[in-house]
Amino acid sequence: MALIEVEKEGKDMAGTQEKQPVRVRGFPFYPHFLLREVVVMCIVIGSILMLSSLFPAGLLKPADPFDTPSPIFPEWYYLYVFGFLKFWTFDVGPIPAKIIGVTLPMVVWYGLLIMVPFIDRNPSTELKDRKFAVGMGIVVLLGILYFTYYSIVNH
Amino acid sequence: MNLPDMIYKWFDDRFKISELLPPIVKHPAPEKVTSNPLYCLGGTAFLCFLILAGSGIFLAFYYKPTPEEAYKSVEHIMTAVPMGSLIRSIHHWTANLMIAAVSLHMIRVYFMGAYKNPRELNWVVGVLLFLVATTFGFSGYLLPWDQLAFWATKIGTGIAGSIPVMGPYISLILLGGTDITADTMTRFYAIHVLILPAAIIVLLGVHFMMVRIQGISGRL
Structure with missing residues (x-):
């Protein structure tokens, strides 16, 4: 009607x-x-x-630069960065593991994200015609979930 | 002629409201956009932004961005200011909800392929908005100046500082030195209440204008 x-x-x-x-x-x-x-x-x-x-917003003890608390968690949407940094312990050639652990989830990840429309030149918007893009999307989502989980378990 | 009509006519004579309004009011939203709840996520994120701006201004009335006063002023907001604890909790929860809504909005746009020609640049602006939203979260995390705020910021700026080439500069700009001090606090406060709000308002304006010009990708 x-x-x-x-x-x-x-x-x-x-x-x-x-x-x-x-x-x-x-x-x-x-x-x-x-x-x-x-x-x-x-x-x-x-x-x-x-x-x-x-669930009111909490407030812990005042900041004390001489007393490191444990565990320290950042906001939940940064956890995967911490998780990846802890996960990646392998040097690649001359590049130290820490550089990769920091660069991949921040610089490379945001660079790729911003370039998505220019990387994916497939004009179709049908899920079944975009197997690669949809597959990559699911892999990335599972990766972020996994590294978030990893950072909580290995804090 | 009654009073509302007179007011309307006064403005209409000067600003031609009767020509400007119908295209906005009658602008069609595709049928699927109106019936599918997945299309609410962007609007939800914008509503969150408005609530954050309102509750944030309230908090700025009472908050003092110095290491000596910050923690006490937050305590004061939570215990002495009428409705202070509620407003701070609203700011806290809305911030988290906004990141969730923005993330889900991006996932929706990605899987529906809504970033494709002609909307490539709107995706780019969207990613910048996501960056601004998460930086809002990062800069706001330090401000209560409790143990978690201090140490999470210490680790966060440490990670940003170890990015090759740019890292040392990012770290120096954020910290205003080599460690978290009073300078860091005022910088984070300025970023949180001056720089990022200006950035997000400009980016949101561009984001919405592009949606308005290009229409919503109506596929499902």
């Missing part, structure tokens, strides 16, 4: 703007799209309030 209305609105809009027909079949931003956004906003804000009330 809602959909029929929407197609009509889409055509109305095509008439009011240019002579060229707009071929997009969709919902107008207001009110349809905005309404969905408001629903999502309520869920997100509700979740934040619930988490903040049940």
Whole structure:
């Protein structure tokens, strides 16, 4: 029922703007799209309030440069970098292990990430036509999960 | 003519609102975008940014970025300032949620191939936004000046400092010396509340403008 209305609105809009027909079949931003956004906003804000009330942000002892605590964890989204640094203990030729352990998960990883649209020249957006890209994506995700796990177990 | 109509007409005469608004209000979002919850993630990250800006400004009213005062001021926020503990917890949880939403948004865009021609540069801006968001997290981690803040920053700056060639410079710029001192704190504070907010606002503007011009990749 809602959909029929929407197609009509889409055509109305095509008439009011240019002579060229707009071929997009969709919902107008207001009110349809905005309404969905408001629903999502309520869920997100509700979740934040619930988490903040049940699990308030903590505060440990004041910083003491002469007392190293254990274990030291960074924010969870940096754990995989620490994990990889601990995991990689092999020198490659003249390059020391530590340089690789630092460079791969930071410089090389972000460099590759930023270059994704220029590396992947396959025009298809179908999952089944992009076996290599999808495979690489899954390998990288599993790698990040593994090194995150590795950093927690071997702190 | 009643008052709202008069106000509307006053602005319309000057800014032609009746011509500007309909393309925004009626701009169609593809059917699949409106019905599939995976498309909420980018908007969720933006909502998180707005909440972080609001709660962050509140915290900046009370926070003092010096090694002597930082910890005490955070304690003061949590124990004496009305709703202080709640606002700080909201800032904390929203920051984590934002990184999660941004990460999931990137995973969604990657697996749907939404970064392909003509949206290559929007992916690049997206990766920069991810970098800015995680740097926000890194710089904010030091500010409470508790044991975890200090030592995690010590290790983090140590790792950044051992990147070949650039490392020593990154380390010097971040620390303002060779160790974590009062200089480091003011630098991290300036990065957290001045540099990164300016960067994220510009990048978000470019990100949204590109989406607006190119439309959302509607495939599923």
